[in-house]
Amino acid sequence: MAGEAEGSKAAELPAELRYMQYEHALEKQYLPAIRALISKDLSEPYSIYVYRYFLYQWGDLCFMALHPEKPLLIGIIICKLETHQSHSPPTLRGYIAMLATSSSYRNRGIATTLVRKAIDAMIERGADEVVLETEENNIPAMKLYERLGFIRSKKLHRYYLNGSSAYRLVLHLKRTVEMTGEGVV
């Protein structure tokens, strides 16, 4: 789904960022900012239903990067984790749906930290693999994931509405023989 756009001018960041796991009770406070941050990079917006689809079901796989002092959302990652059935044997597959950082805070490893937190949470829940799509021209995003261990499994022709193609990136968290398709509840 949505990727991360390339960086621009940097802003001053006085201290350590706060990273927070999302939960449903935080919707009122943060959902408008989450939507705003992600929609910025999209030509066509997702309806609120899409956000709730993820956040209500997998809030624990969503992490926010917040300004140390102000109530300001700087980065966000939204994921899901489900048993993937389309081929045998089934796998418990994590999916990174959206990742965004505020343009003035790029190149500081915020997105990498968010991805790591999401993967760690998935591992804790017994995930077998993690997949995502990223736009073919989004080199920074591809580098980020590849540094963590993802590889490109296939290219998807004209995957996005704007006509550009995507790569499917895959990270196995276990040997294939050890994949059960079931996680820790």
Added chain:
Amino acid sequence: MSGNGFDAISQDIANLDINDGARDPFAMWDTAPPPAPKLKSKGVIAMDITEQFGNAARQLDVGQLVKDPYFTLFESVGALEIMDRKMDSGCLEPGETMEDQYDFNQELLPEEIIGIIDQLLCHEMAWHMGHPLAQTIFTSLYIDKLLSPSPISIQQTHFDSRHSFDEPLTLRILRAYCLGLIKTCFYVNSRVKTEHFYEEEDFVTHTFNRSLLEGIEHNDIFQFLDETTKLLAESETLPLDIKRALDCRLQFRAQFLNTVELADSRTSDSLVKQWTTLGDFLPYLNSSSKLGKSVPTSFSVKIQRKLASTVPPRPIVQVSQEAAFDHLERLCRDAAVAVEVLTYYDSHSLMTFVLLFQARKPQPSVYVRTLLQHYLFADMVILGTKSIRHILDDDLAATVLPNDQLLDRDNDEIEVPNDPRHQMSVRMETFRARAAGSYLDILRTICQNRCRIRRGLCHTIADWDNLQLDSEELDVELRVFTGEKPIVDPEISTDPIYSFPLSSWAYFYKLKQMEWIVQMGFELETYQPDELAGMYWYLQYLAKTRSRHLERIRGFDMRSFAAARKNPKATADKMRAYLNAISFINFSTMEASATYGFAGALSCLFTVLGRLSLIKAPPRPYSDDTMRYEVRMKPFSCIGLPELIPFDELTKVVVQPEESTIDLLKFAAESAMGAKKGLEVLSKLSAKGAYCQGSHDSWLNNIKACLKACIFTSITIASVKKAVEAAGKDGKPKIKVEIPPSEKGYHDWWVVPKVIPVP
């Protein structure tokens, strides 16, 4: 509800904070909720559940998700938000009207007609490039007027009813052009829809519930264009250059319409001429475009509201005139080449033709690719003249069964069950029924877009593995009836050796497709730099396996040939069949050995670059080499033969720790030199000898591109060697390495690193 009430609601929703929880669900209505609809349907009793619904809704948290377990992400993405202008097609700005106020009675300048026509051509090409009609041609108000309501005669197509008696020539020209345009789209859309393609990914065939003039006969439209051209010729009021530009547009449209109508025919000899004639219109069409004057008000994004669609209105697609003409020019050129597939030479040349045609750059447009599929497969008659059996038997004869009794059509006539010929015929039919689909799937798959070719092959490769196993059983059964005498050679094996022709054939194609999967991976830039040594090693392993397998096939072909030569009754025709199969085996062996030589050289070179830390692997804290190997080799994990090499073994043969760096580079240089010689020999082959009849030029270009990449590889190897030898005590060569992106190299399948000296 009054208009004001509507505005009030929109304002209310704009102010609505998603976080406001308990709230009267009907608070946004000034007055009472609207009355319940009166349903008139048997067995259905309507009742007002407003209160129950309101109560139930109040039990929910804001943001609490209500859905059944089968509601997927895909479906959730389809959800729309009412009154969000990017999602809601009915959402109006204050004072905005639902429809456009356009005066169809207004006279247009002839220059404006040119402007509209040229804009429509850009939209038509945008549609060909994969954008929906709704964002392209259907944004024209004139096209909208023409198609809605759907006309069934030319008389019903006036832009304004007042024109029935007195239509200005300019509007008549525009109307004729639009009719021709939509009918052209009808043919293109029907062709694409009939073949295998991916909706939205490749092309959007959706017509939003509009008919593309299905109700009006082709000839009526063609004739109308023709009559309009004559009317224009009689006109004496138009400036000469304008008149000529309009005339060119009408004639171009008539030619385009005629060409796409004829293009479906697989017998027409004039097809190439049709496409080249169409292409001949383009230079003047393009250069006279400057006479046009655009009429932006005659296009509107709003028309999408009237179309049957689930997606909100999207912006009008803007394709530049340059891009549009470029696309159209290529379309004409590619379509003219595609027609040449209809001349059949042999099954191997046919496959080469399709492979190379699809590899043209940029890849031929979807319409042309579906035309090619139509020529190949329509009505299950290959190229309109050959049965699938004909092609399949040709292919078997030219590889594993030259002049063989198994392919003797006379066997079909034998009805005595205990006659071996009857048994052979029955089993060969079983084989064909099993293999034909898989064989045609190769051709069908390589007609898809480049990404889908690789994905398709990754799926079908498992089927070929099974086909090989199934064929092996048939091979064993058939031995009883053919009375095949095995080769007994204690030097090779203590067991008798049989030919296994059918499974040999399947194995040959399986290996070929496995090579393509790896090669397409290079083309699509699927591999990271530190994967290249391993992937080229795998490619050389597959090509070498194919070469050995061909060696085996050649042995049996030679044996049958030798036996046949002893028969004084053998005809020259029969001898030719043997020579043809052996010649193909030799060609494929040569090609395989060039591939494995080249791939082996690159594998060693990348291994050295890894050793010298000139290519570095990222840290990858969440992954290990084995887990990544499993992701990478997933398409091959189910393949029985050749068995997937375990990761540790592969690492050892790729990394070659016992070899010195200089020795590795020496080997790489020799291997590249061998490949170069092989490619040079290949480049001198005739079309017949290279099994590329009908596409020799493309084939030669392809071989020459490989040759250039190979020479460049030798140069890189030499530079690395020189730098390694010149390195100081720290052993660090003074070079850095760049890996060019796929389309920047000499050949997409050969990733050749570039070495740059550093101080």
